[in-house]
Amino acid sequence: MATPLTIADLKELARRRVPKMFFDYADSGAWTESTYQANESDFSRIKLRQRVLVDMSDRTLETTMIGQKVSMPVALAPTGLTGMQHADGEMLAARAAEEFGVPFTLSTMSICSIEDVASVTTRRFWFQLYVMRDKDFVLGLINRAKAAKCSALVLTADLQVLGQRHKDLRNGLSAPPRFTPKHVWQMAIRPFWCLDMLKTKRRTFGNIIGHAKNVSNITSLAAWTHEQFDPRLSWADVAWIKEQWGGPLIIKGVLDPEDARAAADTGADAIVVSNHGGRQLDGAPSSISMLPAIIDAVGDRIEVHLDGGIRSGQDVLKAVALGAKGTYIGRPFLYGLGAMGKEGVTLALSIIRKEMDITMALCGKRDINDVNASIISRQG
Secondary structure (H helix, E strand, O other), X not given: OOOOOOHHHHHHHHHHHOOHHHHXXXXXXXXXXXXXXXXXXXXXXXXXXXXOOOOOOOOEOOEEEOOEXXXXXXXXXXXXXXXXXXXXXXXXXXXXXXXXXXXXXXXXXXXXXXXXXXXXXXXXOEEEEOOEXXXXXXXXXXXXXXXXXOOEEEEEOOOOOOOOOHHHHHHOOOOOOOOOHXXXXXXXXXXXXXXXXXXXXXXOOOOOOOOOXXXXXXXXXXXXXXXXXXXXXXXXXXXXXXXXXXXXXXXXXXOOHHHHHHHHHOOOOEEEEOOHHHOOOOOOOXXXXXXXXXXXXXXXXXXXXEEOOOOOHXXXXXXXXXXXXXXXXXXXXXXXXXXXXXXXXXXXXXXXXXXXXXXXXXXXXXXXXXXXXXXXXXXX
8 A cells, every 4th residue: 555645544554464353452332333433424424614715824733732732632542452553552652642742641451551651752641540449559550640740630431331342252352362273363464563562571451460459460460350440430539539630630431411510510621522432332422423512511611622533634623613622533543553653653643634734724714723613514
């Protein structure tokens, strides 16, 4: 394939390079995947107003997210097992994001640890927190994020109970992978992935093994993870997390105006309108379809971001036009990482920036901070 021009191009390259079990992990949703598909398709229903004979020079996409300067209103979303798309994946993606001037968010369920990412970056990255039953472990994660000088904590609120993803079950997904004939075959036909993976020592969950009680290997990790996600997590817990953290707090996974109001009441700095990429409640509405109602409910009280379904710069622009102060990309950067490593993450960001910049100009705007609902067509 020639130089990829779209996120879809990167997706196809990643499909060819990454073993099926890990590509499917990034590219799947819960149950029938109807919400995963709606996240993408609902963007296409939003039409833009074309404007002509206006000054399109000196354009800028620079803005802020939670008061932090960004080169465009895009952050790399927290994604589990990123280091299984490409060896040392979180470290590579964080460096690409830093060079590009956008936030990188490290997942609790990452392969590379908080300390690994801190060792290769100078820009403060964000850390995503899952709340476990073991509160000492949770406090340890928060303190490690503080020690790494992370500049925001992203609390995921929509994974108290794990949604079922059929592809992962059928693939027998694990990190590191099991060595059954099926898994060996999947890796054997992806030799470049294997060669890269042989060069790194990071092949399991770096934030957990060696840090959680009685977790020292993959067998004990599997049992611990199954038991640890806390179904009792409630709004009352946010105050404790906010107090322990003491810095900017973002609550991710809000998809209902009532929950948005509750999140704003906590004093958090931002919420992320998200359905976990369609990986939790199948049949839930798309993120973009719920954004206007949530903006109406709390947009004057708390910064609102959007995650889910973004596959182009046009999608980012549409979300901003509907009120989002920032957006998150998960699968697009994972496709780039799986396809081409750090260079692929940079390319994914470049594709989105170019599409956003050109589209903004053709909608008659020069500054991303001036983009609003006036660029949305009310026809059709």
